[in-house]
Amino acid sequence: MRGRLIIVAADRAAQSAGIFPGQPLADARALEPALRALDADLGADRQALEHLAEWCTRYTPWTAPEELEPGGAGGVFLDVSGCAHLFGGEAALLADIATRLERNGVSARAAIADTAGAAWAVARFASSNLIGDLVVPPGGQCGALAALPVAALRLSPETTAGLERLGLRRIDALYPLPRAPLARRFGMHLCRRLDQALGRLDEPISPHLPHEPWRLQLAFAEPIGRREDVAAGLERLLAALCHRLAEEMQGARRLAFTLYRTDGTTQRAEIGTSLPMREGRHLSRLFAEKLDRLDYDFSFGLGVDLMVLTAPVVEPLEAAQASLVAVANDDAPEALGALVDRLANRLGPPAICRLIPVESHLPERAQRAAPPLDSAREALAAWRQTRPRPVRLFAQPQPVDAIAPVPDDPPLLFRWRAKLHRVRLSDGPERIAGEWWRAGAPAGAEIRDYYRVEDEDGRRFWLYREGLYHPAKTPRWFLHGLFG
DSSP: OTTOOBOOOOOHHHHHTTOOTTOBHHHHHHHOTTOOOOOOOHHHHHHHHHHHHHHGGGTOSOEEEOOOOTTOOOOEEEOOTTTGGGGTSHHHHHHHHHHHHHHTTOOOOOOBOSSHHHHHHHHHHOSOOOHHHHBOOTTOHHHHHHTSBGGGGOOOHHHHHHHHHTTOOBGGGGTTSOHHHHHHHHOHHHHHHHHHHHTSSOOOOOOOOOOOOOEEEEEEEEEEOOHHHHHHHHHHHHHHHHHHHHHTTEEEEEEEEEEEETTSOEEEEEEEEEEEEOOHHHHHHHHHHHHHTSOOOOOTTOOEEEEEEEEEEEEEOOOOOOOHHHHHHTOSHHHHHHHHHHHHHHHOGGGSOEEEEOSOSSGGGSEEEEOTTOGGGGGGGGOOOOSOOOSEEEEEEEEEEEEOOSSSOOOSEEEETTEEEEEEEEEEEEEEOOOTTSTTOOTTOOOEEEEEEEETTSOEEEEEEESOOBTTBOOEEEEEEEOO
């Protein structure tokens, strides 16, 4: 703002130190030198409000995220008409919202009133935190808003400043004033916001529309109880789901199959795919092992009267021309994906991955695990490490005792796991410094000098010396990896 960095939001720790929204960052750092400031991300804030509005559908199906302005606090409107009694009343509903949000690390204030404008004003500007004071009684918005500042009417900063210059600092100061002079000086927006907050003018709110879930169900007139019948029902649901996915040019990445028993219990089986998939035969094979683990002991006439198939995660999957050579050799991407899916569903998704390079010279940061067939990460493969690296890299470097001339010579011998290794050949050093420019990097990271050495038995190791030689400090040696 005008060349200055401004605080747009502050957590409770910052507020306790005297830091508040609208304050210049330089002034905030003067109050608290250890202040950690992050760049505001309006897009991420909007997405977070969307997720919060979706979460709030547990209280009412009519939720709407507030239009977020740069530098403003965001909120969610809930129309709880006819829903409050399900939670024990309006006060109990408000307490439940506050408790659940606090439990999930979300700082929030909530209020209930007849109008959205009154609830917005009380939630943000009421001085009391008591639940009873945050629930405005029916028809009581005029009294609840009286002592609040005019900024509680959701006005622009310019309009708020203009009203305060005239001495109109509280909302009740606007009640007796004629509307025509106010409209001429400040525009109709002021009059409209006041009427909306007092309930004299309707304020339509567009509800947050949840995404239509990929969900199919199959009900039975009589309960079924055999594994073969469950598998047959699943085949029908998979066929219908794959047909819908094909029409929408989508493919499933995760599917869940739920059996509802007549005794009120449920059983659930889930599968995942490495690539978007809508081939019913392959999905059926993935479910086969899961179905074998379900309990089919339906005693006393109990059984399954409803089965539901859902696809929580879907991705675009357009039709593609397959290569005749690939199909003939059975090495098409779909064939590899089928193999990966079967292994991942049997061993667990974390057990199947591939290592992709990362742009870092530090060995422990030079690669990371990624989904085995995730083509979106192929761009990172452009980074190539020019120096040789060991086949096996230890998760944590292992300390060794080494004897080496100074200052930069390789070790002559070292002891690892109680065994002495005499060095016959060596190469190095390769000096690697810590990534001091990264956030969270340890302060004063030691320089490492790496050596490739071969002992008298022909085994090759990757050793490094941490730190430089100094009369008052002896550097330490570590074994970081083994060459093949």
